[in-house]
Amino acid sequence: CAFFMDSDGSEKPMTDEKRNHFKDIIQEFATDALRCVALCHRGNIESLIRDPTKATLADCEKKLEKDMCLDALVGIADPLREDVVDAVATCQNAGIFVRMVTGDNLETARAIARQAGILKDDGICMTGEEFRKLTPAQLDDILPRLQVLARSSPEDKHILVQRLNGGLMPETKEQWEEAHPGRDFEKEKDLLLPGYKDEWDSTRGGVGEVVGVTGDGTNDGPALKAADVGLSMGLSGTDVAKNASDIIIMDDRFSSIVKAVLWGRSVFDNIRKFLQFQLTVNVVALTITFLSALAGYKPPLNAVMMLWVNLIMDTMGALALGTEPPTLELLDRRPYKRDASLISRPMWRNIFVQATYQLGLLVFLLNKGPVMYDCEDGSSHHFTILFNAFVFCQVFNEFNAREIGDRFDPMGSLNRSPMFLMVIAFTVIAQWGIVEFGGDFTQTTPLSWDEWKSTIGFGAISLPMGFIMRLIPVTEDPKSFAGIGSRKLYKKDNSWLRFLVLALLPFIAMIIYQLYWEVEELKH
DSSP states (O other), rough: OOOOTTSSEEEEOOOOHHHHHHHHHHHHHHTEEEEEEEEEOOGGGGGTOOOOGGGGHHHIIIIIIEEEEEEEEEEEEEOOOOTTHHHHHHHOOOOOOEEEOOOSSSSHHHHHHHHHHOTTTOOEEEHHHHHHHHHHHHHHHHHTTTTEEESOOHHHHHHHHHHHHHHTOOOHHHHHHHTTTTHHHHHHHHHTOOOOHHHHHHHHHHHHHOOOEEEGGGGGHHHHHHHSSSETTTTOOHHHHHHOOSSTTTOOOHHHHHHHHHHHHHHHHHHHHHHHHHHHHHHHHHHHHHHHTTTTTTOOSSSHHHHHHHHHIIHHHHHHTTTOOGGGGGGSSSSBBBBBOSSSSHHHHHHHHHHHOOOOOOHHHHHHHHHHTOOOOTTHHHHHHHHHHHHHHHHHHHHHTOOOSSOTTTTTTTOOOOHHHHHHHHHHHHHHHHHHHOOHTTOOOOHHHHHHHHHHHHOOOTTHOOOHHHOOOOOOGGGGBBBTOOOOOOOOOOHHHHHHHHHHHHHHHHHHHHHHEEEHHHOO
């Protein structure tokens, strides 16, 4: 602008002093999180263009949009939604690094980010122009603190995602040259963003961050595609953005992203609960069959019994543990890395301890069962007692499997898990029917009320064992959790596993000795 409108309505020349005054006002607006808009006009356009109604875009740029008169500066407030501050804090508490990538002025973006709780005191804000001048190594250095990227283009957003998770990173010289036409690969491969695959792998061991990206515009498509989880806006988002995304946020609220995180973690944990339960059943069933054959017995669990155990283990276990509802406690931990083990250290502890108890119980019943229950050794009555005790071990251990860490709360929130209760009820009723009425088909013998009570009691010991096993000091590997600053490559530490094996060695030795004694008994 060459002129400005004074308070009396007259046009006056734009001096350097006045221009700086207006810049200060724009800066003040931006600092207050206001988006600044300048209103201006150009007079006497008839002298510049014969017919203004037929003016083209080129005419406007070359002839009219010069020497204009500034009429006013307007600061437009775009207040944060009520749920944003709490939702951002919840994400950060859950270990999620929240970044703001926007086309706004740097000062406006900085003020909004502070209001939302995204920008911290040690955080870095920069513009897209500064961002594009960085080398891959320089960007890696500031990534742990880069919280706001202002005046950015959709390509900046795409590059940031690529650098974080390695998605769609150029892998060959040809792909790099296609992304950087006219540039020299050999001289500039380490100077231009987003870098290339081999260089990126060498700094991270081939494992990047898990990145979620939100977007609503057509130009956000590449970033949504490159992200591990793309989230588009259902109300304001374009069809291109929706098609490129993995999840559509139907109400456009940031708090809905928190719900998506909560359900995602719930599904992951439910899978782990099922695996913990399934592996325990597998270890015990296979080991007792092997050891009994070694001791000279026929398999205590026949084919039909194993089919029923398999049904409990797979179908029923998946229904019971896979449908557990999410809890807010899931948002109190950091996210796992993409290469974190699906079976954690505490899960291995739980599996080994429960399997050791169940195996010891079955070996005990295999040896002492005939005396305790006054039945013939190796008879269907004898094996029915083993079978019943084994199944009820799984029923009670299913309650233990509802927690995969150190927390012991097998009965917690059962009112929110109707499917779990239905599965347990069905398993108990079906087990009763198989034992009492299976006959020759299942090779089972009806049990007396005392035998039912004792075998159910043996199974119920799995619950206090669940409490005791959680007292063994085994923690999750801290390297399995995501952390933007962790660039070191670590060797796997299996000292915890050695400790657990050593702790269980006396029990395993006792079981082997018992089997050896049983074999000697059979010989004589």
